[in-house]
Amino acid sequence: MPDDQAQQGPDYRDTLFLPQTDFPMRAGLPKKEPGLIEHWASIGLYDKLRAAGKGRPPYTLHDGPPYANGHLHMGTALNKVLKDIIVRSRQMMGHDANYVPGWDCHGLPIEWKVEANFAGKGRKKRDVPAAEFRAACREYASEWIDIQRSEFKRLGIEGDWDNPYLTMNFASQATVVGEFLKFVEKGLVYCGSKPVMWSPVEQTALAEAEIEYHDHTSTTIWVRFPFQEGHGPKGFEDAQVVIWTTTPWTIPGNRAVCYGPGLSYGAYRVDTVRTDMDFAPWTKPGEVLILADALAEQVKAAGFIAEWTRTADVPTALLKDTKLHHPLNGFAGGYDFDVPMLSGDHVTDEAGTGFVHTAPSHGQEDYFAWLDHGLALDAIPHTVGPDGAYTDEAPGFTGETVLVTEGKKKGKEGTANKAVIAQLMEQGALLARGRLEHSYPHSWRSKAPVIFRNTPQWFIRLGAIGEGGLRDHALKAISETAFYPEAGQNRIRSMVEGRPDWLVSRQRAWGNPITLYVHKETGEPLVDKAVNERIVAAIRERGVDAWFDTDDAIFLGDDHTPSDYDKVTDILDVWFDSGSTHAFVLEGRDDLQWPAQLYLEGSDQHRGWFQSSLLEGCGTRGRETYDAVLPQGFV
Numbered sequence: 001m002p003d004d005q006a007q008q009g010p011d012y013r014d015t016l017f018l019p020q021t022d023f024p025m026r027a028g029l030p031k032k033e034p035g036l037i038e039h040w041a042s043i044g045l046y047d048k049l050r051a052a053g054k055g056r057p058p059y060t061l062h063d064g065p066p067y068a069n070g071h072l073h074m075g076t077a078l079n080k081v082l083k084d085i086i087v088r089s090r091q092m093m094g095h096d097a098n099y100v101p102g103w104d105c106h107g108l109p110i111e112w113k114v115e116a117n118f119a120g121k122g123r124k125k126r127d128v129p130a131a132e133f134r135a136a137c138r139e140y141a142s143e144w145i146d147i148q149r150s151e152f153k154r155l156g157i158e159g160d161w162d163n164p165y166l167t168m169n170f171a172s173q174a175t176v177v178g179e180f181l182k183f184v185e186k187g188l189v190y191c192g193s194k195p196v197m198w199s200p201v202e203q204t205a206l207a208e209a210e211i212e213y214h215d216h217t218s219t220t221i222w223v224r225f226p227f228q229e230g231h232g233p234k235g236f237e238d239a240q241v242v243i244w245t246t247t248p249w250t251i252p253g254n255r256a257v258c259y260g261p262g263l264s265y266g267a268y269r270v271d272t273v274r275t276d277m278d279f280a281p282w283t284k285p286g287e288v289l290i291l292a293d294a295l296a297e298q299v300k301a302a303g304f305i306a307e308w309t310r311t312a313d314v315p316t317a318l319l320k321d322t323k324l325h326h327p328l329n330g331f332a333g334g335y336d337f338d339v340p341m342l343s344g345d346h347v348t349d350e351a352g353t354g355f356v357h358t359a360p361s362h363g364q365e366d367y368f369a370w371l372d373h374g375l376a377l378d379a380i381p382h383t384v385g386p387d388g389a390y391t392d393e394a395p396g397f398t399g400e401t402v403l404v405t406e407g408k409k410k411g412k413e414g415t416a417n418k419a420v421i422a423q424l425m426e427q428g429a430l431l432a433r434g435r436l437e438h439s440y441p442h443s444w445r446s447k448a449p450v451i452f453r454n455t456p457q458w459f460i461r462l463g464a465i466g467e468g469g470l471r472d473h474a475l476k477a478i479s480e481t482a483f484y485p486e487a488g489q490n491r492i493r494s495m496v497e498g499r500p501d502w503l504v505s506r507q508r509a510w511g512n513p514i515t516l517y518v519h520k521e522t523g524e525p526l527v528d529k530a531v532n533e534r535i536v537a538a539i540r541e542r543g544v545d546a547w548f549d550t551d552d553a554i555f556l557g558d559d560h561t562p563s564d565y566d567k568v569t570d571i572l573d574v575w576f577d578s579g580s581t582h583a584f585v586l587e588g589r590d591d592l593q594w595p596a597q598l599y600l601e602g603s604d605q606h607r608g609w610f611q612s613s614l615l616e617g618c619g620t621r622g623r624e625t626y627d628a629v630l631p632q633g634f635v
Contacts, residue, residue, distance in 0.1 A: 050098065058097075064605065065165075069113065079602065087159075088158070099157075101161065114140050133509055134510055149161055172584045174540035180514070180572060183460055191457070193380070193456045193457075195363055195364055195454050197211060198455065199448065202446055203507060213441055215437055216438065218247070218438065219248055236267055236290065238288060243357035249416035252420065253394070254327075258369055259341060260316075266290070267310070269309045277304065295352060320341070323340055323341070324340075328423060342370075367380070381394075382454055389414075410446075474614050478496065478614070488631050511544075515539075518568060520566055528559070605631065613626065
């Protein structure tokens, strides 16, 4: 501003009468706050608060465990400050409001860091003994707990910092395993070979709470399925069914094609194709395609068809019991099996062709459609291995990868799509291809896309609504819980209503083990309280290593023959760990109470800790582990 303008008008500073003080700017907080915190520690403030609250009505806010990995950020600061405000205010309102902080210590992020540390020393994870690897994970978590504890203290958070709870303490590990075995003893745990969300980058199954959705560009293809000789619908034997998929790599896993029983289908004869392009379309004049009428024009455009004629209706009754050739029939000596057409209520005419390529290895709806028609579970192939590469059950493609799992291109598209599309072209089965940007599931840890992959996993059965199972108990508990704001109740209710059974197994090293013996002939897990008690006692004494290094005969005792059983080596979902904290924190300490009056975490925990605690409490104690839930927002 020019000087002549700056001098215009009165200077109001001279009209204000303010006291003159020696206070420094911001009250000297950068120097004063550490002194206050040191003073509180020197006078034993926490102990004084406990002494002052003795005999008062208790108030318990159970601390959701932050992850022992990395420095604090604004989100963790907000979370802990909010908790501190609530606890201090309750103490001043006449309660004994104890605050016990804790940490979540197991899981994949720590494994990754430890793997990277070993790799920096020239050692691959597979070359490191499992016990040494777990010890390194424990040491890594301990280092970060100390760092985070000092950072939390620096925020002025008052609590029992000398005696926090840790999910990796031996007693905690034993309690978590004991909680899991309660579900086993109730018959709620089963092994199911079904498609689950699988991370090829992390090489483990993932649960819903570990998934986030990002925009992703997929290669799309339209593929012809010809009818088998003598097994086509009368009058349409030479026609071809067309499917559309955003996952070309699942074509080797195709075992059926589903149609919608209530949809309108027609037969379309290609008369001419477009000639105004510098390439020839894959569609050919004279061929007859069967499509849902509502989607026919989309297929026409994708296939560069200039003119066609709808020659007839195709009633769905004609499609029943028909059989198709696999589009890769004859390639590499494989794919010469029947591809039945199946009725499916999940088939719509909102996108695609009105027919759904069904690969029961790679989709939940595909899997259930296959089984609902009485088809054999053991006929579902395992076409993709843990690393996202084709197995020998995908003849001609063995070793091709769905995703890149290492290096700078980790998480990017691998070679599988290209290889499959090339062979479909060779077979004359490809009608068209394109690109589609859509929302696609990714791992929240690696940020890489996930796939659906058929693999044996362990689940906790929730039951259908109305069956009186765990899901019903959880929904009843939700209605009896206070939510602030009330909208949170509807949010978690909808999630519990629609979620699949709880996938609790992980194929990793650092975590609580799934302490089960499975009978080799029946495939059933051993349910024996005496065996379970020996397992829990050993883990309480020596930690999770006890499960892996104890002779099976010691656990099984005289009543069972070790050679009759396989030992499970998977670990538990870390959400089961955190969902069980109430058992060794609220119930395990005399200065807290069960259930907690309040759980306070970020609103994302409707899918996470709020829900895992709800299911764990309802499954083992018949009610939720909290009276109220307060979800916070995000910074």
